[in-house]
Amino acid sequence: MAIELKDLTKRQDNYSQWYNDLVIKADLAEQSAVRGCMVIKPYGYAIWEKMQQQLDRMFKETGHVNAYFPLLIPKSFLSREADHVEGFAKECAVVTHYRLKNAPDGSGVVVDPAAKLEEELIIRPTSETIIWNTYRNWIHSYRDLPILCNQWANVFRWEMRTRMFLRTAEFLWQEGHTAHATREEALDEAVKMLNVYADFAEKYMAVPVIKGVKSANERFAGALETFTIEAMMQDGKALQSGTSHFLGQNFAKAFDVTFVNKENKPEYVWATSWGVSTRLMGALIMTHSDDNGLVLPPHLAPIQVVIVPIYKNNEQRDEITAKVTPIVEVLRKRGISVKYDDADNRRPGFKFADYELKGVPVRLAIGARDLANGTVEVMRRDTLQKSVEQLDGIVDRIGALLEEIQDNIYQKALKHRESMTRTVETYDEFKEEIEKGGFILAHWDGTPETEEKIKEETKATIRCIPLDGDKTPGKCMVTGKPSAQRVIFARNY
Numbered sequence: 001m002a003i004e005l006k007d008l009t010k011r012q013d014n015y016s017q018w019y020n021d022l023v024i025k026a027d028l029a030e031q032s033a034v035r036g037c038m039v040i041k042p043y044g045y046a047i048w049e050k051m052q053q054q055l056d057r058m059f060k061e062t063g064h065v066n067a068y069f070p071l072l073i074p075k076s077f078l079s080r081e082a083d084h085v086e087g088f089a090k091e092c093a094v095v096t097h098y099r100l101k102n103a104p105d106g107s108g109v110v111v112d113p114a115a116k117l118e119e120e121l122i123i124r125p126t127s128e129t130i131i132w133n134t135y136r137n138w139i140h141s142y143r144d145l146p147i148l149c150n151q152w153a154n155v156f157r158w159e160m161r162t163r164m165f166l167r168t169a170e171f172l173w174q175e176g177h178t179a180h181a182t183r184e185e186a187l188d189e190a191v192k193m194l195n196v197y198a199d200f201a202e203k204y205m206a207v208p209v210i211k212g213v214k215s216a217n218e219r220f221a222g223a224l225e226t227f228t229i230e231a232m233m234q235d236g237k238a239l240q241s242g243t244s245h246f247l248g249q250n251f252a253k254a255f256d257v258t259f260v261n262k263e264n265k266p267e268y269v270w271a272t273s274w275g276v277s278t279r280l281m282g283a284l285i286m287t288h289s290d291d292n293g294l295v296l297p298p299h300l301a302p303i304q305v306v307i308v309p310i311y312k313n314n315e316q317r318d319e320i321t322a323k324v325t326p327i328v329e330v331l332r333k334r335g336i337s338v339k340y341d342d343a344d345n346r347r348p349g350f351k352f353a354d355y356e357l358k359g360v361p362v363r364l365a366i367g368a369r370d371l372a373n374g375t376v377e378v379m380r381r382d383t384l385q386k387s388v389e390q391l392d393g394i395v396d397r398i399g400a401l402l403e404e405i406q407d408n409i410y411q412k413a414l415k416h417r418e419s420m421t422r423t424v425e426t427y428d429e430f431k432e433e434i435e436k437g438g439f440i441l442a443h444w445d446g447t448p449e450t451e452e453k454i455k456e457e458t459k460a461t462i463r464c465i466p467l468d469g470d471k472t473p474g475k476c477m478v479t480g481k482p483s484a485q486r487v488i489f490a491r492n493y
Contacts, residue, residue, distance in 0.1 A: 010291050015235045019286060020164070026294050026358050028281070029164045036162040036169030043358060044281065046302035048172065051280060052152065054204055054300075055174065058196050064148045064176060069130050071154075072121040077129035080254040087221020088125045091157040095121040123156040128222065128273055131177045132251040139179060139269055141260050146189075147179040165282035166239075166493050173277035179269045181261065183248075186270035187225075190246040193274040194227040197242035205280065206297040206410035207231050207287045208417055209241060210439075210488065212464025217448050220273075224248040230463045230488065232417045233286040236437020238463045238490035241283050244274035282493070288382075288409050294359025295382055297409055298402040305331060305338040305398055306360045308351050310367035317342060320366055323391070330395050336402070356381065361405050362398060366391075382409050423486070427477045430489070434460050439490050443483035445476035453478065454489070463488045 008025060009017040023029050028044030040048065056066070072095060078085045099115035102108075124130065131149070138144060156170045176193060180186040194211055201207045209229035219226040223245040231241045249268040252258070258266045288295040298304050307324055311317040324340055331338045341351055348365070355363055365377040376394060379386045382405045389397055420438030424430045433440055444450060444462065455461055464487070471485045 008291060008293065011234065016163075018291075019282075022285060022289060022293060023164050028285075031164070034169075036159055038164045038168050040172075040278070043302065047284070047296070047300060048278060048281060050300045050302060051200075051204070052174070055196075055200055055276070056152075058200060059150050059174075059176070062148075062192060062196060064150045064178075066151060067149045068151050068153070069127050069134065071124055073124050073127075073130045075120045075122055077133060078122060080129065081222050081250055083250075084128065084222035084254075088157070091125055091159070093123045093156050093158055095123065124153075125155055125157045126273075126275075127151070127153070127155075127175055128177065128247070128251050128271075129255070132255040132257055132271070135177075135179055135269070136255050136257045139257055139259050142181050142262055145179055145181045145259060145269070146185060148176075148189075149178065150174055150176040163282075163493075165278050165285070167279075171278050173275050175273060175275040178272045179252075179257070180272070181259065181267075181270070183270050186248075186272050187246055190225070190227055190244045190272045190274065193272070194229065194242075194244040197244065197274075197276060198229050201229055201231065201241055201280075201283075202410065204297065204299045205284055205287075206299070206406055206413065207241065207283055208410065208414040210464060210466055211468065212466045212488065214243075214464060215448075215451055215462045215487070217451050218462060220245045222247060222250055223273075224250070227467075228464050230490075231283050231287065232413075232420060232439060232490070233283070233493070234416065235286070236420050236490075238439065238488075238492040239279070239283050239286070240463070240492065241280060242274075242276040245272060247271035247273060287413050289359065292384070293357035295409060296359035296361060298361040298406045301359065301361050302337065303339045303355075303358075303360045304336050304402055305362045305364065306351075306355045307338065307340045307364040307366065308348055308355075309340075309342050310348050310365060312368070316368050319368070320371060323371060324366065327391075327395060331398065334395070334399060336398065356384075362401055364394075380405055382412075425477065430454075430477055431458055434458050434489065434491065437491070439463070439488050441470075441486040442477045442489055443474040443485075444487050445479050445481035445483055447479075447481075450476060450478050460489045460491050463490050463492065 008021045011018045027041050029038045029040050032039045097111045097115045099112040100109040101112040103110045152174050154170055154172050159167055159169050162168050178189050198209050198211050201209045209231050211229055214226040214228055225246040227244045228240055229242045231239050233239055249270055251271050252268040257269045259269055261267045309317055309320040328338050328340050359381055361381050363379045370376055374391050375388050376391055378389050422433055423441045424433055430442055451462055474483050476483045
């Protein structure tokens with residue numbers, strides 16, 4: 001049974017299948033009866049809850065508040081912002097009727113043609129339009145600004161090719177929508193939230209990211225500027241892990257949202273939106289996990305420590321329980337999530353394999369001999385190394401070990417990204433290097449035409465124009481025209 005739990009496809013054999021296997025076998029999610037939609041299982045949802053709770057704290061620390069807006073959006077709202085509707089038109093699911101009735105021949109239920117909606121409704125692919133229609137009622141004067149709202153919600157985009165967590169038709173996310181009196185305030189907000197996302201990714205997910213600006217071709221539909229954090233997965237592909245958009249006054253103009261400024265003159269409001277989704281679950285899996293299963297960063301693991309007793313009879317189990325219970329209580333008081341698994345329905349070997357598969361950062365095993373010696377076996381999931389530790393002082397040791405694991409998996413991911421990041425000068429060199437995966441730093445002339453040519457010929461896209469790093473100008477690798485700085489190319493999820 002334990003062998004079956006660990007029977008994953010090897011990453012080097014088929015990375016895509018390894019990922020799919022792991023999502024299923026680690027009890028994170030499964031396919032649903034609805035095409036393109038997934039069921040997030042309790043263990044997977046527990047990880048998402050940890051992400052959600054930490055992000056929510058970070059949002060509130062920066063002055064944001066939560067609200068909720070409707071799932072259904074009048075179709076006419078989307079058509080008010082031309083770029084926005086063009087960007088989402090192919091992904092929209094449309095509600096046309098509001099009632100079913102029994103079929104005349106008794107074969108089941110059918111749509112009642114008499115219950116056709118006067119105006120069709122869109123299941124939200126994103127909420128800018130419904131929110132800015134609402135903000136029109138909230139904003140009248142500069143005294144009403146800024147509005148700093150976030151909502152936790154589900155959205156629906158009719159994806160043709162789906163993969164659990166990475167790209168599904170329905171997914172969970174948060175979307176921030178803010179309104180400001182000046183262009184500078186809105187731009188500052190967009191950059192601030194980009195930095196919040198980057199801090200979360202690196203300090204909690206242990207995923208190193210590059211902060212940058214999207215090219216015009218890759219911007220969010222309706223934005224003047226899109227800021228992004230880009231992460232590299234183990235197979236060398238990029239994953240866009242969070243975006244923050246400077247929307248200018250586009251949505252304010254589309255929905256006639258104005259305010260009277262301090263000079264008593266009417267002016268359109270400035271806007272941002274920003275979001276991350278359950279796609280972060282995919283990033284977490286693909287950045288750290290191995291052929292034995294998940295490797296979870298301790299800061300986001302639902303179970304940080306599991307303790308497994310090894311006993312031959314109930315008397316031994318009771319002795320171990322008596323020794324372990326105070327340790328469990330102290331760990332919990334220190335905010336460390338711990339599980340004491342003394343259930344009789346599974347053997348220790350099965351439990352070890354299961355918790356290894358699910359990425360529990362630290363596992364303790366204690367038997368009768370350990371009890372006599374005052375010791376415990378400690379295994380860390382990131383390296384699979386085992387050690388025998390003294391029970392006295394084990395709480396402090398576990399606290400330090402969790403932080404050590406958190407840092408170690410971040411450093412491992414950072415070293416991998418650095419080893420897979422290369423600089424090229426010519427297009428021929430680029431074509432050769434992109435086949436190896438990773439981030440390619442190259443000069444680009446800034447035109448959509450050159451960007452599209454590269455994408456068509458190599459399947460690589462500009463992931464971002466980095467905010468930090470080398471700003472030395474040069475010549476485009478394709479056209480030889482002037483380039484302001486190197487940009488990051490990669491193939492992506």
